Amino acid sequence: MSSGLTFGTIKRVGAILLAIAIVLAAGIVIFQAPAIFGVEENPDASITFDDQRGDGESVTVDEVSLSDGGFVVVAGSDGETVAVSDYLEAGTHENVTVERGEDAQTELVGQLTATVHRDSDGDESYDYGDSDGEDDQPYLADGYPVSDTATVTGDTEDALDDSFRVESLSAPDSATTNETIEVSAEIANPSDLGSQQSVELRLDGAVLEQQALELGAGETGEVTFEINTTGLAAGNRTVGVYTEGDGELSEIELTFHTTPGIDIVEASDDAITADVATPREGFVAVRDANDTVVGTSDGFGPGEHGNVTVEFDENATVEDDDELTALVATGDPSAPENATPLEYEGERIETTFTLADVAGGNGAGNESETDGE
Structure with missing residues (x-):
């Protein structure tokens, strides 16, 4: 009799444990199942990416923490990947240098976004692009990629002595995405010889227009550019005017011209x-x-x-x-x-x-x- 009760108790306990296991397994599957867009999982990360000067070839991420290890991926304003860090082990890393990729067409200047990606396949190699986004997806916080944005200006310490200099830059603080705005700059020739040099207008690091400017020795002149904002993404945009060895930046807040x-x-x-x-x-x-x-x-x-x-x-x-x-x-x-x-x-x-x-x-x-x- 006692033996029968013990056996029945064991069966009931076994059934309860099985039910608990099924519920836990279901919870795990539900938690790990892809949402309709993206994946929400336990791993967490944080990143600090401050404004800085750079040489166009590398940037420094002030601090990044990764619970499972992974990579820092730097993209330009167009969303294209420009640089990927070496594999980072789990933990906190400071002053992480990220170098521009060999095939990247854009320099690491302007408004850049650094995003923390996981090493989901465990091979310590960044495979997000090659796998069409299946592997090494970003860490998420509240359903969105963990990232930070910084403005990187060009380093002028090694500028050529005879390069024209950008004395000042004038651009509107704000605009809508269906108008034409004007950007002007005062350009000076600091050398003892007259010269003709190219002046570039860049938006978030990408060259929009070039003008040839001729200045005599010690002379100052003005260049004016126009930007048609139609078709540009809303948000903070960085406008820059550059000569061969100098440049100035200005921030413009673009507001979408109608309600989405x-x-x-x-x-x-x-x-x-x-x-x-x-x-x-x-x-x-x-x-x-x-x-x-x-x-x-x-x-x-x-x-x-x-x-x-x-x-x-x-x-x-x-x-x-x-x-x-x-x-x-x-x-x-x-x-x-x-x-x-x-x-x-x-x-x-x-x-x-x-x-x-x-x-x-x-x-x-x-x-x-x-x-x-």
Whole structure:
């Protein structure tokens, strides 16, 4: 009798332990499963990347902490990777030097963003680009990559004595993304000989325009450039005027010229068409009530875009009364699971609709409004 009770107790305990194991396993799977965009996991990181002078070939990250080790990846304002650090072991590292990649076309000057990436495949080699974003993804904090932005100005200590000098720079403090702004600079020739030299206008380190300026010995002149801001991403932008051995920088706050939003204008069983206004480049993704992406558009740049088409995946089944959400995301349209929903003033640029509503002429979209998460 006692033996039977013991055996029954063991079975009940075993069942309870099995249930606990299943719940814990489910929790782990749910916690580690990819969200619709990006992956949220336990590993954490932090980074401090301060403004600095540089030679265009390397930058210094003041401090970076990585719970699982990884890399610091430095990108220009266009999002293109310019430099990747050596592998960093787990822990805190100070004064990390990151050198420009051999194939990088842009110097490490202007507004740069340093992002902390994991070594998810454990090979101590940065494979994010080669794996199309599958390996070595960024550390996340609140669902967003851990990163910091700094402005890096050129080092003029080794400038040639006969190089023209930038005496002053004049640019607006702010502008919208649908106007033309003027940037002017006073340029001086410090040498004893007259000369003609090139003066460059750069935006976030990328050359926009060059002008040839001729100055006599000791003479000062002015150059004026115009920047059409249409199609530029909103945010803090760095404008610079450079001569061969000198340069000056100015910050401009670009504000998106209208309220971002998505308006669904047409819909059928296999596609939707939308009008989109976005302050950054991206694409439209449509997901169903189960958070499954059922289709993506081609990529587009910042600005207003009409007739953006999203074709539904051939394996997706979308009914007329299914609730769908269209949102703007940044990343690769062919790999939406690695993309990030785009936010404006803390809210996602998205709208919820059904095919029946759109086909019935009721409209769908936020009419230049952003919806909360």
